[in-house]
Amino acid sequence: MTTLRQIAVLGRRAFMRSIRQxxxxxxxxxxxxxxxxxxxxxxxxxxxxxxxxxxxxxxxMFAIPFVHGxxxxxxxxxxxxxxxxxxxxxxxxxxxxxxxxxxxxGNLAGGVALVLIQFAIYFVGxxxxxxxxxxxxxxxxxxxxxxxxxxxxxxxxxMMVALRTGSPEAVQGIFPLFFVALFLSSMNMPRNxxxxxxxxxxxxxxPVSYLIEGLRSLVVVGWNLxxxxxxxxxxxxxxxxSLYFSAGAFRARLTRT
Amino acid sequence: xxxxxxxxAFRTLKKSFTNLSFLLxxxxxxLIFFVGFAGALSRVDQVPGFDYAPGYxxxxxxxxxxxxxxxxGVFTGFGIAQDFERGFxxxxxxxxxxxxxxxxxxxxxxxxxxxxxxxFVFALGLLMGMDxxxxxxxxxxxxxxxxxVNVIGTLWAAGVALRLRSTQAGPIMQFPIFLLIFLAPVFxxxxxxxxxxxxxxxxxxxxxxxxxARSLLAGSTETVAVAFGIAIPLALLFALWSFTGLRAAERG
Numbered sequence: 001m002t003t004l005r006q007i008a009v010l011g012r013r014a015f016m017r018s019i020r021q022x023x024x025x026x027x028x029x030x031x032x033x034x035x036x037x038x039x040x041x042x043x044x045x046x047x048x049x050x051x052x053x054x055x056x057x058x059x060x061m062f063a064i065p066f067v068h069g070x071x072x073x074x075x076x077x078x079x080x081x082x083x084x085x086x087x088x089x090x091x092x093x094x095x096x097x098x099x100x101x102x103x104x105x106g107n108l109a110g111g112v113a114l115v116l117i118q119f120a121i122y123f124v125g126x127x128x129x130x131x132x133x134x135x136x137x138x139x140x141x142x143x144x145x146x147x148x149x150x151x152x153x154x155x156x157x158x159m160m161v162a163l164r165t166g167s168p169e170a171v172q173g174i175f176p177l178f179f180v181a182l183f184l185s186s187m188n189m190p191r192n193x194x195x196x197x198x199x200x201x202x203x204x205x206x207p208v209s210y211l212i213e214g215l216r217s218l219v220v221v222g223w224n225l226x227x228x229x230x231x232x233x234x235x236x237x238x239x240x241x242s243l244y245f246s247a248g249a250f251r252a253r254l255t256r257t
Numbered sequence: 258x259x260x261x262x263x264x265x266a267f268r269t270l271k272k273s274f275t276n277l278s279f280l281l282x283x284x285x286x287x288l289i290f291f292v293g294f295a296g297a298l299s300r301v302d303q304v305p306g307f308d309y310a311p312g313y314x315x316x317x318x319x320x321x322x323x324x325x326x327x328x329x330g331v332f333t334g335f336g337i338a339q340d341f342e343r344g345f346x347x348x349x350x351x352x353x354x355x356x357x358x359x360x361x362x363x364x365x366x367x368x369x370x371x372x373x374x375x376x377f378v379f380a381l382g383l384l385m386g387m388d389x390x391x392x393x394x395x396x397x398x399x400x401x402x403x404x405x406v407n408v409i410g411t412l413w414a415a416g417v418a419l420r421l422r423s424t425q426a427g428p429i430m431q432f433p434i435f436l437l438i439f440l441a442p443v444f445x446x447x448x449x450x451x452x453x454x455x456x457x458x459x460x461x462x463x464x465x466x467x468x469x470a471r472s473l474l475a476g477s478t479e480t481v482a483v484a485f486g487i488a489i490p491l492a493l494l495f496a497l498w499s500f501t502g503l504r505a506a507e508r509g
Contacts, residue, residue: 183293199296
């Protein structure tokens, strides 16, 4: 079996396992849209601030469900990997001809396949809420691709934790850290309009800001190549670094067992 | 009953303070909300019509104070459900001479946990330059309002947990509270909300709590009576809900 085929088989397993947990799936679908709904309604007046980049706050927040969905689903995939380690499934899998890279990427691929379906639902939901997507039809695959890169980055970091600790609880435990990263970004306000200096600095250093700004540019501007290039470059770097360390953690885990 | 209540409260607090996975979420989420909203959105106080004298940090502090009060109760509900799943609650019900002490004990523990969380958020708020115009009496009233909301949250979640006795009931405990919290004037005053959310927020009891808390922080007593006028009957109603839940668990 080729490596690609192995990735496809393991990805399918990860995908099926996720959709068989309707509770988690429903939360990952409902919460991001609910959050968009209430925040955009509650902060609608903020779009009247001088220099605010979007016509309405719902346009400005349209990208956020994609990041929330990426976070929930990628983290759930890593929790499942932690469970596979905890129950000994990974050890049994290691006895098969499956390659390490296929085991790691298969798990990520299952999560990414699921978020792509979620993204389609967020897109329809956001549009129904009145968001105006300026990048047009061609922008939709770019929006999905960048958000999927975000899911890969979060998934790769979470996978690294799963492989290092072998504990689903430990992976669950990093959720608040991602949540902090999300809140300390330009999620709620453009960086140039953040009045509190220290918050603006943190948001500027936070890679999540660049993912959000890349996604947001497609909604509120159309095609801003600089925002998109920065978004893709930073998320790709996060994916590459996390995969590198995940590979090390994977080898160490198999050596130990 | 007092012995049972104190024993339950001690056990719950010990479990909370010695287990990071219990302590961190309940402590971190109010801090994240406060820093995230007050830090990022402070320019919102320049929106035309926003006229809250103490400033945006204080405006958000009132929200985080009450949000954490209500959500602390939900976390207690999770704990009760978990105790049932692990069989501890059954043994407890056999051992306790007065079972109403069980609900009171969980409520006491939640109050202590919430007071700790609030102290952290308050300290952080002061570090971030939060301005409190209310005097000691106003702050005492604010604390009483927060405690009442905390008790409401605990009694609601306890009632659900005692009836369903499963951690899978978590969303049933959490989601109604989450809806009430966010369908209120969280980011701007009620007068600046528009459309459907204004209609919903106008009849949402959490709006009255928020407006009461914001008044007290601004040194005013306007809308405070309305807040307590709604909170106290609600607390009594949910006391009935949780104690009938306890009866259901006894039959159970």
